[in-house]
Amino acid sequence: DAVFDKENLGNQISLQTGTQIGTLVSLEVTKRGAGDIALQIQASGTLGSVTVETENRIRRALGGNYYQITKQDGTVTDGRELLPSAFFTVEDQGSRIVLHGGGFGHGIGMSQNGANAMAAQGLCCEEILKFFYTGVEVR
Template sequence: MKRYALSIIFLIFLLFALPVAIISCSKESLPEKRISDSKLYLNVYDYRKEKLITMDLEEYIAGVVAAEMPATFHIEALKAQALAARTYTLLRMKYFGGKGCSQHPEADICTDPSHCQAFVDPNTLGKNQKKIYEAVNSTKGEVIVYEDKLIDAVFHSTSGGITENSEDVWVNKVPYLRSVLSQYEDHSPKLISRKEISIDDFVSGMLSLDNTITLDKKNLESQIQIIERSSGGRVMKIKIGDKYFSGRDIREQFGLNSTNFSIDIGKNRITFEVIGYGHGIGMSQYGADGMANHGATYQEIIKHYYTGVEIVPLESLQ
């Protein structure tokens, strides 16, 4: 009888103790702390190595700056890039309430430049390492905010003389992503580009976009009409044959550098004349370098390309 009573007591203990033990184990299995030894860590998915890496934030930013902007650029432009990259990253970090990388749910961000930000191992920078780290360290802990909130500090290579309003490219109107002049981009190798394709390849490309389109190869000139351009000059709507497409559709289908294009139709070939490189929203990297070479500081560059923003220490947001 005594043994039976002890068994009942033991069972009651298990009923109450096991849930506590399970909850305790669940807490222990949560992701490791993101702040250690005054450093902030994030989870980065390396898409080339196909693995998740935990990295110190500033080390990661150094790798982004090295990958996203030529080290030959002016140090103030590199600082602006570091600040934009850090803000872009922090906005996505789960630790700060971000949604992380949509393609890799376990990560805060990935190294695929077509999805997040480009990245190279900072240890492979060679002679450029010192300059890159100078840019990152001199802006350490600084972020860009609009009305006390981190901004989505998007950037691109070359705007072509004027950046875009966000809603003209990505639908949503964002108050700090306004169209501004970007006048110092003449040294960009992608300022103006041309792409020629055969009439047959053009028609095939359009059919792959919409296989119901009707096109007459012998009379293409009368079948292509740019309907609407943005304030920055990018094609928003274009009619080809009996169908309507966005400039982005055409850019992606034919591998153009931007949606700011015109079309010249020859006897056997079509030539796209393209201005700029990238989506055109936010900071122009070549424009930033041009501003720096004309005496602008990184703070002035940031406040030019992101309307109405402030640069503050990260601690002020915590």
């Protein structure tokens, strides 16, 4: 999980997008891609709103060194220039935003988290491969 103060996150998004949004009021994933990664987010603040598109731009807009990440093993580390992955959900906790997610992916190819979730839903390996790699023939 990555935990953000709304004021700091609003400043980071403003800096990375060039659109002044002020203190963040809400953050929403508005489009998802293969493996359920975020492909578009809508950030609304006290001064305005901005839409951020593409996995890399989203990771950069939400990156920075002012937040902390709690890893799955419970250890805590400081944030970095890019959010580790665009595979996340958003939880609004009043004065802060928590992104629940996993992995350190680039959003290209097969998402391990996405494939795992699809398998848990009962899809077979061939269905999963064809979802991530359209047009392939499994022999």
